[in-house]
Amino acid sequence: MAKVVVYALVAIAFVALIVLSPTNTYSSHNQHGVHALSRRLGYKLPISNLDPIVRKLQRVSEETGLVEENNSINLERISVDVSDAEVPNEYFSNDGKLNITRRLIFLFSLIDNAPKDGKASFEEFQIWNREQTMDTLTYRTQQALDLHDKNKDGEISFSEFLPQFSKEEIEQNAMFNGGAGWWMEQFRNADIDKNNILNFAEFNNFLYPEDSNNEEIQKWLIRERLRMMDDDRDGKLNLAEFSLHVYGIFKVYAEIESRRVALVSAERKFEELDTNKDQFLDVKELIPVLNYIKPGELFYAKFYASHMIQQADDNEDGYLTLEEMINHEDLFYNIVYGNSIERYKDVDEEL
Numbered sequence: 001m002a003k004v005v006v007y008a009l010v011a012i013a014f015v016a017l018i019v020l021s022p023t024n025t026y027s028s029h030n031q032h033g034v035h036a037l038s039r040r041l042g043y044k045l046p047i048s049n050l051d052p053i054v055r056k057l058q059r060v061s062e063e064t065g066l067v068e069e070n071n072s073i074n075l076e077r078i079s080v081d082v083s084d085a086e087v088p089n090e091y092f093s094n095d096g097k098l099n100i101t102r103r104l105i106f107l108f109s110l111i112d113n114a115p116k117d118g119k120a121s122f123e124e125f126q127i128w129n130r131e132q133t134m135d136t137l138t139y140r141t142q143q144a145l146d147l148h149d150k151n152k153d154g155e156i157s158f159s160e161f162l163p164q165f166s167k168e169e170i171e172q173n174a175m176f177n178g179g180a181g182w183w184m185e186q187f188r189n190a191d192i193d194k195n196n197i198l199n200f201a202e203f204n205n206f207l208y209p210e211d212s213n214n215e216e217i218q219k220w221l222i223r224e225r226l227r228m229m230d231d232d233r234d235g236k237l238n239l240a241e242f243s244l245h246v247y248g249i250f251k252v253y254a255e256i257e258s259r260r261v262a263l264v265s266a267e268r269k270f271e272e273l274d275t276n277k278d279q280f281l282d283v284k285e286l287i288p289v290l291n292y293i294k295p296g297e298l299f300y301a302k303f304y305a306s307h308m309i310q311q312a313d314d315n316e317d318g319y320l321t322l323e324e325m326i327n328h329e330d331l332f333y334n335i336v337y338g339n340s341i342e343r344y345k346d347v348d349e350e351l
Contacts, residue, residue, distance in 0.1 A: 050129065050332055051103060053091060055136060100329045108322045119319035125305035133301040137211065141204040155197040156206075158187050189216040210296025215287070221294045222283045229293075236280040242270050250292040257306050308332065 091099050091106075111128045112120045145154070148161045158170075165180040173181035190198055190206035192214065198206055205212040209221055229237060229245035237246070247266040254263055264272070273285050291299040312320055312328035325332065 050132065051107060052132065052135075053098070053103065054333075055132070055139075059139065098333075100333050101326055104325050104329060104332065105322065108325060119317075119321050120325075121319055122305055122309050125308055125320070126302050129301035129305050130298060133297050137204060137208055137297065141200065141207055144207060145200065145203060155199050156203050157197050158184065161187075185220065186217075189214065189220050208296060210291075210294050211298045218287050218290055219283050222286045222290060225293050226283070226286075234280075236282045237286070238280055239267065239270050242266065242281060246286075246289060246293055250289055253292050253295075253303060256310065257303065 091103055093099060108120065111124050112118065114121075114124055114127075145156060148156055150160050159165075162180075162183055165183070169180040170184065173179075173184070175181040175185070186206060186209065187198070188194075190202045190209075190212075192202055193199075205214050205217055209217045212218065226235070226237070229241055231241055231244075232238075243266040247269060250269070251263060270281065273281050273288060275285055286293070295303075308331065309318065309320060311331050312324045314324050314327065
């Protein structure tokens, strides 16, 4: 029964994560950063950060046009796809189906390494997922750079990435969501050296602000979020606003992350964040909960690690063995978290 309850919370959190996560800068204007591409490799798979082979197949399918209208890979051409992706044929059957059990045996040997004791901890899964996610973000950023870098200098100017804005529109500095000024503010926040162009690292922060450690970008994200949470429009949150708009989603994620550790109340969490003790939370004080109110893909990697442990840990010792992973192979290759998002589009406004 406990696992059923946890699974329900996970389902809610996955939906909330996708709905609440702002459409990243790149994918909102391009089709190269698709997050929920399914494919048929004997199983219907979402994009999985767990398995590099799945990521490679997805990339080749996008680059070579093997994606069908229903976002799956054409099995009749899967042999070409595997060859182009430079992945070992030993993991595929003759009809192109991925041998998930064999892949899990291989992946477990990589995940279980600190120490290599025959069981994978939350920390080991978190490190692995984070590394795979970083690889994905780097790949997407390079694709975007290659696409938009018109003068091929390895950097991106505002006009290269957003050529639709005229000089007059930029001077008007419209700050509504999607306006030239709104985009320019993001661009300037990412431009750490203030030279009016973005190098690779800066461009990555611009494309994926939710995963950035740039404090100016973090503050911008919180200010954007405050517009929907600050009911009295005073530019900060009181306890009632925090309890209504922040604590609920924080609790959903934190209950899964904490793995049976008791959570603090809304009042206690508010007090913890209110460092200047003025009974309000300003933008800077909300940075510690940014990952919950504006989750990014690196946060998802951590969250997914906790989810995998909780769902497949049959003996509830806090670790996963290879046997437990194989017993729950569908968990690692068939989590559906994007099929019913349309029903939850109003969640963002309510939270």
